[in-house]
Amino acid sequence: MGPIRAAAVTVAATAPELRRRTTAAATVRRRRAVSDRIPWVAIVFLVMATVPWLGTRYDTFLASQIVIDALFAVSLNLLLGTTGLVSFGHIAYFGIGAYVCGILMKTYGVPFSVAFPAAGLGAALFALISGYFCVRLIKLYFAMLTLAFSQIVWAIAYKWNAVTGGDQGLPEIPYPNLDWMSAIPGFGDLSIGARFYLLTLALVAVALAIVHRIVRSPFGRVLTTIRDNPERAAFLGINVRLYQLAAFVIAGGFAGLAGALYGIFSRGVFADYVFWSKSAEILIMTILGGIGYFWGPPVGAAVLVWLNQVITDYTQYWSFVLGAVLLVLLFGFPGGIVGGLDLLWRRLKRLLNA
């Protein structure tokens, strides 16, 4: 993990630069017409939904991880790509969500239908408190303070034995009761893990739809103006800090929901999950996919989870390969994978039209 961390810091530090370089590409993207008519998103979700039947157990395991990371990365991109805030501590909200949901379900026997939203609210609440201080600082200082808060969360998770299980963590978090799924034709033979994957997929789909709606709303446009130029936004009468805080809280809440799903998926919550290097991993995913695109981060999540798998089959120098991939991508396609595909698609179209 060591080299990944180092790479992540370098990558994150150049994020605003990257943002500027991708702006032009993103502008053109909105004028695209043909590819918009194909319901890519619906197709991908449908394909993902067939994994428990068509794939192996291991495929379902990987798909779960991708889907959860996709939501986590999208929540980060609400800060990074939409509002222009670089957070080094986004894992804290993911972790709080995982702990809140895990503790409620395991220690108090609260049903998932209550614990899941509670995880989002808990993470959002902590984002409100920490964000209140963070948005008072700018740029690198903002990033460093988010990192500081995330380390505080890690320290609490690591030391507060009575509640978080400390070093030992919280193993054996129960699955939610999904017996009702047996009533659905074709679901009868599915394992609980596969059922939870399908539940995760559905919940993440809804969450992504909501974030998408937020980004494209007038509220989202105000966030875009702040990213573009906070000063200019302020003299239009926009309370910049208030909007930044709102974005921070929303991003924290959705990260918390992703964390809640992850705790159950991985059958336990451990202090390790909240360690700051995880923030770097999610930053890499987001940038790899393309921060100028709503669907960039999910693509980044899928590619990174998959690459991790493929590469570790061949070599133990996974971080070396990852570093090389990132290097090529950052220089070759500053708009990330989706930015690169977008560019390719437009070139192809021009070629066909000519």
Added chain:
Amino acid sequence: MTMTHQEPLLAIEDLHAAYGLSRVLFGVSLQVDAGECVCLLGRNGVGKTTTMRSVMGFLPPTGGRILWKGTNIAGWSPHRVARAGIGFVPEDRRIFAELTVWENLDVAARAAKRDGKWTIKAVYELFPILPELRGRRGGFLSGGEQQMLTIARTLMGNPELLLLDEPSEGLAPLVVEALLVHIRALKKQGMTILLAEQGVDFSLALADRVYVLEKGTIRYTGPAGELRDDQKLRNHLLSL
């Protein structure tokens, strides 16, 4: 007291401002009455932009008062100043490049939260080129179009005072001409304007009164007509 003296809309009293250790303004005093077009004339670096940025709250003054309708707004945050009714058209006239013309205007209207006569329809009437461009991204506009959009965007906040920082800078002569017509139309509609300019012809064509700024202090103040007619005085003050 037989005559009721009307309070100036904006009164700056003995304003001092500095960027870190380097002091820029040394006791600037000026006032703008409702309905007036007042011009701050002066060369590059004499403190015109700094004066405007201080009013907007981007640079809290180190001394003096900024009275907006009698209330001292020195040190207010920019969004509060904007919501109080002061609209700022900055010198870099950068629009939000990723938003369309319409979105630029819409965001501004929502941000300022001030009702008034300026609606999208009204600014489209003032700048007839904008409705044609409504779906275009700000980044794809020409310099002149961007300047019009910036002014239109500021109007969407329904300001009572418009601060225009070097509106003619970097624009082709023909475009400047068109801009002049638009600003005159605004003035005729009763908009109060404080203009910062280097271009003598541009500002004298618009202003009722002129303040000449030099090295952070007011060097001269008087009606624009005086400066317009007196070539000698003009050369003496501005040595352009």
